[in-house]
Amino acid sequence: MQPPRADVPLLARRSLLGLDRRRQAPPQRPPWAVAGALFESICDRCGNCLDACPPHLIAPGAGGYPEISFRAGTCTFCGKCAESCPTGALARGDTRRRPWHRVARIEPGCLAMQRVECRICGENCEARAIGFVLAPGRVAQPDVRVQNCSGCGACVSLCPAEAIRMEQNSEETSV
Numbered sequence: 001m002q003p004p005r006a007d008v009p010l011l012a013r014r015s016l017l018g019l020d021r022r023r024q025a026p027p028q029r030p031p032w033a034v035a036g037a038l039f040e041s042i043c044d045r046c047g048n049c050l051d052a053c054p055p056h057l058i059a060p061g062a063g064g065y066p067e068i069s070f071r072a073g074t075c076t077f078c079g080k081c082a083e084s085c086p087t088g089a090l091a092r093g094d095t096r097r098r099p100w101h102r103v104a105r106i107e108p109g110c111l112a113m114q115r116v117e118c119r120i121c122g123e124n125c126e127a128r129a130i131g132f133v134l135a136p137g138r139v140a141q142p143d144v145r146v147q148n149c150s151g152c153g154a155c156v157s158l159c160p161a162e163a164i165r166m167e168q169n170s171e172e173t174s175v
Contacts, residue, residue, distance in 0.1 A: 027061050028068040028166060031075060031099030032082045032092045040065060043089035052084035057153070070153030070166060075099075077152070102151035102166045104130065106142045109163040115139055121155035121164060130155060 026036075030049050033039050045064040050056075057075055061067030068075065077099050082092035092099075104121070111118035112132070117139045122130040129149035132140035146169060156164045 025167070027065065028102070029100075030058050030066050030068055030081045030090055031077055031079075032090045032097075033100070034089055034091055039089050042087050044087050046086065048084035048086065049081035049090060052080040054078060054080065068153070068166075070156035073157055074154040075152050077150070098151075100151055101169045102153075103146050103149040103169045104144050104151075104153075104155050105165050105167045106130075106144060107163045107165060109161050110142060110159075111161050111163070112139050112142055113163075114161075118160065120158050120160065124154050124158050126154065127152070 029039055030053070034042060040063070043065055045060070045066075047060070047066075049066050050058045050060065055073040055076065057068050057070065057072050058066045058081060059069055066081075079092050082090040085091075106113070106121070115138055119132055119140070121142065122132055127148045127150050129145050131143050131145060133143045135141045149169075151166055151169075153166050156166060
């Protein structure tokens with residue numbers, strides 16, 4: 001067998017062979033972020049939003065651009081991140097506009113889905129977006145009411161199985 005060619009990047013070879021099946025989710029930007037590539041063209045990575053976030057949910061991500069991590073807690077949508085943004089990459093504008101179209105998604109690793117009684121996410125959801133449906137012969141199963149979910153992430157940091165992710169709501173257009 002010949003050694004790999006130095007002029008062909010390893011990542012390209014892996015993709016060609018189908019060995020790199022991981023698909024990275026797009027980064028979770030702070031509330032009121034303008035869409036996709038526009039965000040990266042406007043954001044100057046000044047760090048003002050990181051400093052302004054009271055629960056410290058915003059951290060530098062890939063390329064130094066701000067990203068949200070709900071492991072630290074809950075977004076209160078206070079708007080301080082957007083107020084601190086000098087470039088308009090976080091554009092709050094109309095206060096009635098949703099800060100983002102993120103919703104909780106419960107993954108199969110959920111304790112209730114593994115037949116272990118757990119309702120921490122639902123008990124701590126102020127919006128009552130996570131309920132539990134009785135299931136004969138099983139523990140009650142989680143049910144996300146997408147229309148009620150604000151995307152605050154309160155459920156994420158509390159989940160003992162780390163089975164909740166905040167994802168773009170496919171039922172709505174992105175912000």
